[in-house]
Amino acid sequence: MTYPKRLIEVDLPIRRISHASRSEKSARHGNLSTLHVWWARRPLAACRAVIAASLWIDPDDPNASPAYLSAIARTLREFAEAALMDRDTRPLLGETDQFWAGVARTPADTLAGEPLKLRTALLEVVALSSAWQAASNRLVLGVLETLTLASHASLSPVSPRPWVIDPFAGGGAMPLEALRVGADAFASDLNPLAVLLNRVSLEYAPGQQQGFASEVRQLGADVARRVSAQVADLYPADASGTKPIAYLWARTVRCEGPACGKPIALARTFWLTQRAGGVGVKMHTPASATEPTFEVLVKPRTDQVSRPTVQRGAALCPWCTHVTPVEQVRAQLSKDRGGADTATLMAVVVENANGARSYRAPTPQDLSGVARARERLARLRESHPDLLPDEALPPKGALGFRVQNYGITRFDHLHSARQLVTLATIAQTLRALEAEGVAEPLCATLSLALGRLQDLNSSLCTWADTVVGANRAQNRVSMVWDFAEAAPFAGAGGSWEGQVDWIVRVLEHIGSTVPRAATVVQAPAQTHPLPDDAAALLATDPPYYDAFGYADLSDLFFVWLKRSTARPHERFAQFGLDGKTPKELEIIVNPEVTREGVPRKDHDWFYEQMRQAFAEARRVVEPSGIGVIVFAHKDTKSWEALLTGVIDAGWIVTASWPIDTERPTRQRALGAAALASSVHLVCRPREDQAGELQVDAIGSWSAVLAELPVRLHQWLPRLAEEGVVGADAIFACLGPALEIFSRYSEVQKVSGDIVKLPEYLEHVWASVSREALSMLFSGAQTEGLEADARVTAVWLWTLAAPTSAGELGAEDDAAGESERAEEDATAGGSAGSNAGFILDFDAARKIAQGLGAQIAELSHLIEVKGNKARLLSVTERVTYLFGAREAVPTAKKAAKKKQMTLFAELDEVAEHQGWGAIGAPSPGHTTLDRVHQAMVxxxxxxxxxxxxxxxxxxxxxxxxxxxxxxxxxxxYPVGAEEKRWIDGVLARKKGLGFG
Structure with a gap:
């Protein structure tokens, strides 16, 4: 390599960056993530730290110039002196203040001659800059910019600042932090919603201090005054003058029991809150009545609150106890387009003058507002039909949408009549402001409040104990039985004022901490608008294979945002002929959906489009530049598609760093592999100094395979020291593995056959599995362990995680209950059991093969269903362990076992085999079997x-x-039964005389 290495290619303080990334999610006000909804946003902490480390030259590199070393030595010394004296900065130094005191005492000339100390100081700056408070600290921002400019001047003195490009800009975190560390940023995205978000955060807000934010707040207040006056009668106050802040509804179907036909209010729970003794609803259904009535109970007994009326999608009639199956529930709701306007009002949430919230039963006055809304909606459809989103929802099978089977087939079906009228009135008012000459940046920015409000004002929103929850459970649009409707101008959660406030806080933070604007354009990543060799750094977070249907999900907001302007083609530049976000060039995997004019988006499509996108990025990045690609997906096929695309596009992977980005408190599927980390792949263009792609570097397959285990043996212990284990560590090993493979234009076998990346990755997984096993058992201690024990150990290690973090995008899953119930019922099975430990089949296959085993030969230990493989729990193996060796219990049978009779069959076996009173069972064939027997x-x-x-x-x-x-x-995971059982066996060891 003729170019000096960047800091990120040598080292990175991933533990401290991970801590800052997790902590940042608690810093809500002013965080870019609260500007508007976007999917799988990256923490600003990780983006800021990674971009800084990618732009700075490693001081210990032999190609680092003396001028660069002198410049950063002066900068670091000056920073140390100032930071130690500054009351806002010194707390950020933490336990490193003594190190910085040493830097402050060292003359700059002396420091310049100590490259390793300079490297350590740069890594310390990277670490402390990742803290949320650092984003607004003048000293930290100053040293970031100065170091960035010093490094850039040493590499490319032609332009004043390095250009950072992000062709998948999405929510804008990467380009925003590029600006914050002193670079210029070029953000592009195909999605018009993403482009609008980036224009607001990267063009309109930077350098504006408080002025722009203040104007947005004032304009938002003006909209509130205009719209609230028009819709006030739709949200009437009660007899005491108290205005509701939310209405709690239950979708309603008719009982199909013999001679019944009465309404069933579908509710997954009748508890409104569990705080301070709880508040519940008692539904009264006397035989003589034709409609239910509701009573709100404060601090009730459990038996006083009505039981749920829906289970696994089936409706339980409170009048006659008949069960209407899920297929008929779905059919009834389909006739009512989802049933938002035929729902039953169960309770109303009100807030008194001192802010205390309480609940009451609905009154006729409440329902009068709903009736007026329906009348007004009918008139609106005649006078201004263009204000209502009548576009079709995505076709069935589209990623993220699970409501079409309930008759919700258009975007306006997602809302009740009152919600439609209110949202349309806001859109009409925003149009009027535009016509009155209000500046486009202000109008466009304020339209985001409409997008945020829509998210909290649909019939798919839930009541989350004390607030209205958004309509995207696990970033999917799923049916909910009972829903919450916010009063948008009541000043509480889910209100217009609240959405404007969130946006303004972001604008204030960006305006005071980011001095320059970025360049934002709408463009597909496959055809980048910049010329050759224009950028110093590619920093991007590409689509996650089949994790999100970004464009389809964006349409939830886009259909409303475009109605807030009379000139949508000027604000959004390009969108589809169907009036929605463009889908043709979106790079995702969604093979089950076909659209006219849109190619089938399968694995091969994803690979080819990624290859084109990264070939374009390589063209735009100068030969001395580098790239950082963030990816987080637990499916091995997704990684193969992405990595093959990157390498075939002409990039060399030079490093990889896993950064734990998820909060420990987020939900996680028990016993399933879940990535807590996002892997940051560091790449270099495989080019010569003239910028031409190198095609003549041929690697030897045998040499590559010989080097692979050596590199992994060096890397895995480092990851373990940083707290990176399990699936996170496996994917983090891709970097050093690909360093070996991707440095060549081709890797050839002795026969002359070219080795493709998927074949190499099989060997990578095998090597990682063997190295992990060696770490777990200290190398030679694996002798004597059979295949089932080896596979079990590495399988459980793969499931380990540094936190209990959940899948990307996981939220409160109450809203997804009906979807799961429908799927369970449609399949005709039970909800299943969490027993056992689940991996994707392909990952399980690769682990087993790497350890010299075949999954097909371990059917007594592993169950395969579809694309999932499950390591059976010890409980499910009882029959096999103590009875007939060929007997393999099914998950369905195991799921039906009760804990109190869990070992009844053990009693039967003991009695039948004659060891119940005085003997002992025959030892199993393998060590694992014998350990499991002892546990049982x-x-x-x-x-x-x-x-x-x-x-x-x-x-x-x-x-x-x-x-x-x-x-x-x-x-075994802490809290698992198996953990308690094996610890119990180990506790007997010494007492039995085994040392």
Missing amino acids: LFAAGRDEAMKRFLLQDGVGQQSTFWRLAQALSFL
């Missing part, structure tokens, strides 16, 4: 049988038995 005996309370089992036949004398038991104790 402990769990069943058969201490004497377990003692005899360990003492006779020498089971307890086998060192492999205890090594495996100790490893499983470490690997």
Whole structure:
């Protein structure tokens, strides 16, 4: 390499950056993520730190110029002196203040001659800059910019600042932080919603201090005055003059029981809050009545609150107890376009003058506002039909949408009549402001409040204990049975004023911390608008394969945003002929959906479009530049598609860093692999100094395979020291593995056959599995362990995570209850069991193969269903372990077992085999079987049988038995039954005389 390495290619303080990234999610006010909805946003902390480390030259590189070393030595010394004296900055130094005191005492000339100390100082700046408070600290921002300009001057003195490009700009985190560290940024995206978000945050807000934000707030207040006057009668106050802040509804179907036909208000719970003793609803359904009535109870007993009326999508009639199946519930709601306007009002939430909230039963006055809204909507459809979003929802099977089976087939079906009237009135008012000459940046920015409001004002919103929850459970649009309707001008959660305030806070923060604007354009990543060799850094977060249908989900907002302007083609530049966001060139995997004029988006499509996108990015990045690509997906096929596209586009992977970006408190599917980290791949163009793609570097397949385990042996322990384990560590190993493979234009076997990346990745997984096993058992201690034990150990290690973080985008999953219920009912099965530990089948296959095993030969241990593989729980193996060896219990049978009778079959086997009172079961064939047998005996309370089992036949004398038991104790998740059982076995070890 003729160019000096960047800092990120040598080292990165990932533990501290990870901590800052997780903590940032609690810093809500002013955070870019609160400007508007976007999917899988990257923490600003990670973006800022990674971009800075990518722009700065490593001081210890032999190609680093003396001028650069002198410049950063002066800068770091001056920063140290100032930071130690500044009361706002010194707390950011934390435990490193003594290090900075040493830097401050060292003369700049001396410091310039200590490149390793300079590297350490740069890494410390990277770490402290990732803190949320650092984003608004003048000293930190100043040193970031100065270091960036010094590095750039050493590399490319032609332009004053380095250009950072992001062709998948999305929510704008990467380009925003590029500006903050002193670079210029070029943000592009195909999606018009993303472009609007980037224009607001990257063009309109930077350098505006408080002026622009103040104008937006004033304009928002003007809109509130105009619209609230027009819709006030739709949200009437009660007899005491108290205005509601939310209405709680239940979709309603008719009982299909014999001679019944009465209405069933569908509710997954009748508890409104569990705080301070709780508030619940009692539904009264006397036989003589034709409609239910509702009573709100404060601090009720559990038996006073009505039981849920919907289970797994089926409706339970409170009048006659008949169960109307989910297919008929769906059919009834389909006739009513989802049933938003045939729902039953159960309760009303009000807020008194001092801000205290309370609940009451609905009154006729409440329903009068709904009736007026329906009348007004009918008139609106005649006079201004263009204000109502009548565009069709995506076709069935589209990523993120699960409501079409309920008759919700257009975007206006997502809302009740009152919600439609209010949203349309706001859109009409925003148009009027535009006609009155209000500046486009102000109008465009304020339209985001309409987008945010729409998200909290649909019939798919939930009541989340005390606030209205958004309509996107796990970033999917799913049916909910009981929904919450906010009063948009009541000043509470879900209100217009609240949405304007969130936006203004972001504008204030950006305006005071980002001095320059970026360049924002709408363009597909496959055809980048910049010329050759224009950028110093590619920093991007490309689409996550099949995780999100970005364009379809964006249409939830776009259909309203475009109605807030009379000139949508000027504000959004380009959108589809169907009036929605463009889909043809969107790079995702969604093969089940076909659209006219849109190609089938399968694995091959994703790969080819990624290859084109990154080939364009390589063209735009100068030969001395680098790239950082963020990716987070647990499916191995998605990684193969992305990485093959990157390497075939002419990039060399030089490093990879996993940064833990998820909060520990987020939900996680128990026993399933979940990435807590986003892997940051660092790349270089595989070009010569003239910028031409190198095509003559041929690698030897045998040499590559020989180097691979050596690199992984060096890398995995470093990850473990940083707290990176499991699936995060596996994917983090892709970087060093690809450093070996991607440096060549081709890798050839002795036969002359060219090795493709998927074949190499098979070997990477195998090597990672073997190295992980070696770490778990200290190398040679794996001797004597059979294939089932090896696979189990690495399988559990793969599921381990540094936090209990959930999948990307996971939210409160109450809103997805009906969707899951429908899927369960349609499949005709039970809700299933969380027993066992789940991996994607392809990942499980690669792990097993790497350890010398085949999944098909482990059917007594592993269950395969579709594209998932499940390591059976110990409980499910009881019959196999103690009974007939060929008996393999099914998950369905195991799911039906009750804990209190869990080991009934063990009792039967013990009695049948004659060891119940005095003997012990026959030891299993493998070490894992014998360990599992001991665990079951402990769990069943058969201490004497377990003692005899360990003492006779020498089971307890086998060192492999205890090594495996100790490893499983470490690997089982805290709180799992298996963890408690194996620890119980280990606790008996010394007492039985085994040391």
